[in-house]
Amino acid sequence: MKHLLSTIYLSAFFCFAGCSVENKTVPKEFKENKKFAATYPKYFLNTVPYNIAPLNFKFTEEGEQFLCKLSCGDDVMVASGEKIIFNEKKWSEFLNRNKGKSIKKELFVKNQGEWTRFLPDSITVSESPIDEYISYRMIEPSYVAYEDISIRQRNLSSFEESYIYFNRVMEKDNESNCINCHSYKNYDPNTFQFHVRQLKGGTVICQNGDLKKVDMKCDSLISSGVYPAWHPNKNLIAYSINDTHQVFHTRNNQKIEVFDSESDLILFDVDKNEVIPIFENTPELEVFPFWSPSGTELYYCVSNFEKSTADLRDEVRKKYKEIKYDIYKLSFDTINYTFGEPEIVVNASANGKSATLPRISPDGKYLLYTEGDYGVFHIWHKSSDLKMLNLETGKNINVRTLNSNDVESYHSWSSNGRWIIFSSRRDDGSFTRPYIAHFDENGKCRRPFILPQKDPDFYFDCYKSFNIPEFMTGPVNVSAREIKKVIDKNPIKAKRKL
Amino acid sequence: MKNTHEFKTINYYTLILESIFFLSILLWLKYQYSDFFIKAQELSLFLNSFDFFKSFLDRPGGILLYLGSFLTQFYYYPILGITIFAALLLLMQWLVISTFRLKGKLFGLSFIPVALTVVTVTQIGYMIYIIKLPDMMFTQLIGVIGMLLICKVSTLIKKSEYRPLWIAVTSVVLYPVLGIYALAASLVSICIFFRQRTSTYNILNEAGLTLAINLAVVIGYYHYIFKISIIRAWLYPLPDFRISSSELILWAPYISLFITFMLMGLFMPSDIKNEKESSFLNLCNKLKPVLLILSISYIYFFSHKDDAFVTELKVDRAMENQQWKEALGYIKDLKSEHTRKLVLTRNVCLYHTKDMGNKMYSFPEGQRLPNAPRPISLVSLSSRPVYYNWGKFCFCYRWCMEDAVENGFRVEYLKYMTKCAIASGELRVASKYIRTLKNTTFHKKWAESYEKFITEPDNIANDPSFAPFLVLNQFDDYLDGDGSKIEVYLLNNFSNLTKGSIELSEVSLVSSMILKDIDKFWPRCFYYYNKTNNLPKHYQEAAVLYEYLEKKVDITPLNISPQIKQRFDSFMKLTEYFKTDDVNVLRPHFEKKYADTFWFYYFFENDLKTY
Incomplete structure (x- = not known):
């Protein structure tokens, strides 16, 4: 019903908006403008997968008529209107025909009766496909409150978006939960987990469609599992357990500081519902575990912040700028579930920086992480940028092209390792948007582009942030109401391995 | 038939x-x-x-x-x-x-x-x-x-x-x-x-x-x-x-x-x-x-009938238009007990009319709860106008966002978010809010009037829409939280200030008086007097009272007016006249003559409850 109504109204709207009714004949006479045309989103010299949805955009130039011509040799595609909204089928065919080639993009604007052609740019169509789906949490860049949070999935080849879970399905307002940290095992949409906080709290775990809710908090552990990492082969999830706090800047535009006064690491055996401590009651702060693709190494972040008082929370709050994280790894015995000694991988604190969110490329060669001036929760740190390390050579890789003057934070590799998706606040400094970038066989990153949307105005009008963008090989098929049924039940209490 | x-x-x-x-x-x-x-x-x-x-x-x-x-x-x-x-x-x-x-x-x-x-x-x-x-x-x-x-x-x-x-x-x-x-x-x-x-x-x-x-x-x-x-x-x-x-x-x-x-x-x-x-x-x-x-x-x-609620609505509107005197007029006209929101907004208005030191205690105190079937916190009622007008843009923005998350984005939230973002130099996100407001029928003009700051940010600091509030925003950043208790937070926050502009030092002085914190009062009082060479009525009243109570500080340099000294003497004589400490007995006698003084506030306005 909703879709039917939407479709009817949308068709009418676009007819009236004149997006596709103008003359699509490419002007033969025009004057040249030596600048690139101003558009939003600014898709510019991008490398895109051949299976990506149309890169619709709008002109922000003054004009009466607008036209976009895409061409690759004799293969031409033209769209017109102030909002350039490509036909999805034609776009897909066009990209498929031109895999591995460069498409010339020419933009024309007619103003005061005269056509102008702006400096052409190009779109390179990569032969490497991107995973069909991503998922993300949609939430306002909020502080404490939550009301209408959802975890959604988006087909990258089209504009189809659907809910995985949303807290509006709960029966009463006071039952609305905070949901967070969705994570998949090896990009498998049928094996995932996410946390439900507050009332009816627990960790929802789905294995091949079978759902359960687990309470991992046992005896002296700081908390239940927080930041997850599924083991690629085993039914194990590594978690950090954190005593997390949130405080607010009184004047700084970064607005929020999230920090841990204590944190450790645990391993959760999904089959046995058993918790195995990795680090427990250590003076260091350990966080953000992530497995190597082989599952024989566990990467994580550590801060050696030395606390001198009993009131850890207050001390950390006062000295928050002194907290710096480095990236370490532990070897892992996949038979006995034992760990080796910590080895440092990124010594960011030595340079006065703080490195978090280690993510290893599927081929195991590259480590992508976030680096900011201090702290653990870089999504609120303007200094936060993406960094990459070649694990084979130990050398840093220049990924400057991914970064901006604003926040770059949560990132994820596609299953073939050729695409990176990450969160950025570069658009307006406040609302997080997903950006996708190509990473080629030679270890080079290409200019990122924002996740395309059907309506180019989408991001202007969207008042929610895209949180934790994660690639998936397909859609999650468990329904939100099935998940709700599990949330309504009492959680399975995890045992601590003796 | x-x-x-x-x-x-x-x-x-x-x-x-x-x-x-x-x-x-x-x-x-x-x-x-x-x-x-x-x-x-x-x-x-x-x-x-x-x-x-x-x-x-x-x-x-x-x-x-x-x-x-x-x-x-x-x-x-x-x-x-x-x-x-x-x-x-x-x-x-x-x-x-x-x-x-x-x-x-x-x-x-x-x-x-x-x-x-x-x-x-x-x-x-x-x-x-x-x-x-x-x-x-x-x-x-x-x-x-x-x-x-x-x-x-x-x-x-x-x-x-x-x-x-x-x-x-x-x-x-x-x-x-x-x-x-x-x-x-x-x-x-x-x-x-x-x-x-x-x-x-x-x-x-x-x-x-x-x-x-x-x-x-x-x-x-x-x-x-x-x-x-x-x-x-x-x-x-x-x-x-x-x-x-x-x-x-x-x-x-x-x-x-x-x-x-x-x-x-x-x-x-x-x-x-x-x-x-x-x-x-x-x-x-x-x-x-x-x-x-x-x-x-x-x-x-x-129907819901509540004169304090109606007054609050009028005051909110007047404050949005920086009509501080009109707002104070509405508050003054309210004859029934005041709510804490009115007390909070009254202080903001008095600051902006530069009358805190002379008129604050000419307004009655009050702790009337909102007449509603569900408890409603002061932060839900007043976080936006109060934090913004006290120059606390980060906290104003925060509560706009919290409320928007709870209730959806609304015109009032978007307006305050726009103002906070512009005042904080976050022009890109401000233009997002302006774009939305320009899409309304009746608030389009408002949005356009603020759009000029996006293209000409140099005008922000001196524009009357922002200047009075930016002065109050001149403090060092640190991490904090109000715990959803706006009044307590503001009083503690301001009274703990140890440096800043003369405007902030006055707010700090007043906050120490509201909290009846004598130790914090003295340094702020002397600082204010030394900077301005002037001590408004209520500050003199506090100085005279505290000097009497503590006998530790020499207030001669503060140049206390003889009328205030004389009135204080009368006040003290009246306390001696009634041979009881029961404030309920004493209150009516003092209220007639001294309700407009800090002394009355100090002795008779106790256990005021915020929410």
């Missing part, structure tokens, strides 16, 4: 009653609720965009909500909104009369549903800040109209075999549009069908069938269309009042409306009257003025 008298057109007598009824409603709404309606549209949002329309399609009754949102914006000019509201009330009344055949002698009964519908709006009061359906100024009225239209069509269906089909169509097709009102309409229609029954009519069958259809419709839409909880699926688009004893009163007009329509359907007059029915009609005819008085009385007694 066919009685034609009750179906004759409205006579003059009825017209006079009708005029009295509607005039009373119009005047009541205009003079009691204009400020409320302005606030209601500020706490609403209607955007002229297709996407905005689409956003309403995800719930039953979404189109009603959309229409409600559309009409609520007209309260920007209260008289315009009230006129539209009254016109729709008239339409509703006409539908009631027409559907339930209340012309003539039964006309007086039509006042009842109108009065109940008016109260759905006038009872809201403070709840406007926390309910998640701010557009209910019109939504419920349009819902009732939609429901009556369905019932009207029901009366026209004479063939009983079409009735189940009509019920099914009503529920299936109109439930997404009208939500619970479509379901209610089908139940009222059953009552109408029962009244119009033939000998073969089986009420149990049809009622059972209707309930089954409604159940199937709601469950069907719940499972396949609307991604909401089952409770919401039943109740949309009714407001989200709690189903609890404390909020039962808010549900009362809705339940009463439904019962009224059911009864009207069951007992609507038939074409052929028996004796019993005729005597009932005659009774109703005689009772018309009584029904009028009862309906008006019901509106009066069940």
Whole structure:
């Protein structure tokens, strides 16, 4: 019903908006403008997968008529209107025909009766496909409150978006939960987990469609599992357990500081519902575990912040700028579930920086992480940028092209390792948007582009942030109401391995 | 015998009653609720965009909500909104009369549903800040109209075999549009069908069938269309009042409306009257003025009436326009006990008129709780105007965002977010909010007036829209939190300031006085005096009192006025005169002469509770 109504109204709207009714004949006479045309989103010299949805955009130039011509040799595609909204089928065919080639993009604007052609740019169509789906949490860049949070999935080849879970399905307002940290095992949409906080709290775990809710908090552990990492082969999830706090800047535009006064690491055996401590009651702060693709190494972040008082929370709050994280790894015995000694991988604190969110490329060669001036929760740190390390050579890789003057934070590799998706606040400094970038066989990153949307105005009008963008090989098929049924039940209490 | 008298057109007598009824409603709404309606549209949002329309399609009754949102914006000019509201009330009344055949002698009964519908709006009061359906100024009225239209069509269906089909169509097709009102309409229609029954009519069958259809419709839409909880699926688009004893009163007009329509359907007059029915009609005819008085009385007694609330609304508006003196005038005019919000906003206004030191204690203290069925925190009521006007942009922005998360983005939140973002130099996100506000009908101009700062940010610092607040924002950043206790936070935060502009040092001084913190008072008092070479009245009063109590500090350099010294001596003599420490006994005696002094505040205003 909703879709039917939407479709009817949308068709009418676009007819009236004149997006596709103008003359699509490419002007033969025009004057040249030596600048690139101003558009939003600014898709510019991008490398895109051949299976990506149309890169619709709008002109922000003054004009009466607008036209976009895409061409690759004799293969031409033209769209017109102030909002350039490509036909999805034609776009897909066009990209498929031109895999591995460069498409010339020419933009024309007619103003005061005269056509102008702006400096052409190009779109390179990569032969490497991107995973069909991503998922993300949609939430306002909020502080404490939550009301209408959802975890959604988006087909990258089209504009189809659907809910995985949303807290509006709960029966009463006071039952609305905070949901967070969705994570998949090896990009498998049928094996995932996410946390439900507050009332009816627990960790929802789905294995091949079978759902359960687990309470991992046992005896002296700081908390239940927080930041997850599924083991690629085993039914194990590594978690950090954190005593997390949130405080607010009184004047700084970064607005929020999230920090841990204590944190450790645990391993959760999904089959046995058993918790195995990795680090427990250590003076260091350990966080953000992530497995190597082989599952024989566990990467994580550590801060050696030395606390001198009993009131850890207050001390950390006062000295928050002194907290710096480095990236370490532990070897892992996949038979006995034992760990080796910590080895440092990124010594960011030595340079006065703080490195978090280690993510290893599927081929195991590259480590992508976030680096900011201090702290653990870089999504609120303007200094936060993406960094990459070649694990084979130990050398840093220049990924400057991914970064901006604003926040770059949560990132994820596609299953073939050729695409990176990450969160950025570069658009307006406040609302997080997903950006996708190509990473080629030679270890080079290409200019990122924002996740395309059907309506180019989408991001202007969207008042929610895209949180934790994660690639998936397909859609999650468990329904939100099935998940709700599990949330309504009492959680399975995890045992601590003796 | 066919009685034609009750179906004759409205006579003059009825017209006079009708005029009295509607005039009373119009005047009541205009003079009691204009400020409320302005606030209601500020706490609403209607955007002229297709996407905005689409956003309403995800719930039953979404189109009603959309229409409600559309009409609520007209309260920007209260008289315009009230006129539209009254016109729709008239339409509703006409539908009631027409559907339930209340012309003539039964006309007086039509006042009842109108009065109940008016109260759905006038009872809201403070709840406007926390309910998640701010557009209910019109939504419920349009819902009732939609429901009556369905019932009207029901009366026209004479063939009983079409009735189940009509019920099914009503529920299936109109439930997404009208939500619970479509379901209610089908139940009222059953009552109408029962009244119009033939000998073969089986009420149990049809009622059972209707309930089954409604159940199937709601469950069907719940499972396949609307991604909401089952409770919401039943109740949309009714407001989200709690189903609890404390909020039962808010549900009362809705339940009463439904019962009224059911009864009207069951007992609507038939074409052929028996004796019993005729005597009932005659009774109703005689009772018309009584029904009028009862309906008006019901509106009066069940509407939210609170002079402090009205004052708060006026003060909010004045503060938004930086009309500090007008705001203080409204506060001064309030004769009943003040709320903490008024105390908080009073201090802000006094700061901006530079009268804190001379006039603060000429305003009464107060701790009156908001007159609402649910506890409402001060932070919900006043975080935006108070934090913004005290230059705390980060915290103002935070609470705008928190409230937007809870209730959806609204005009008031977006305006404050725009101002905070501009004042904090976050121009990109400010332009996002401006873009949204430019998409409204009545706030477009406001948005355009702030758009100039995006292109010319150099003007921000000296522009009167920002300059007075930027002065207060000159402090070092640190991590903090108000714990949702705005008043306590502000007092502690300001009183703990140890450096900053002269403006901030004065606020710090005043905060130490409000907290009765003598140790913090002295350094701030001397600092202020040394910087300005002037010590307003209340600061002198505090200095004299503290010097008397502690005898530690030499106040000679503060150049205390002889009048204040003399008055303090009289104050102390009066304390010696009454040989008791019982403040309840002493208070009336001191209130007469010293209510406008810091001394009175210090000794008699104790245990003030914030919330």
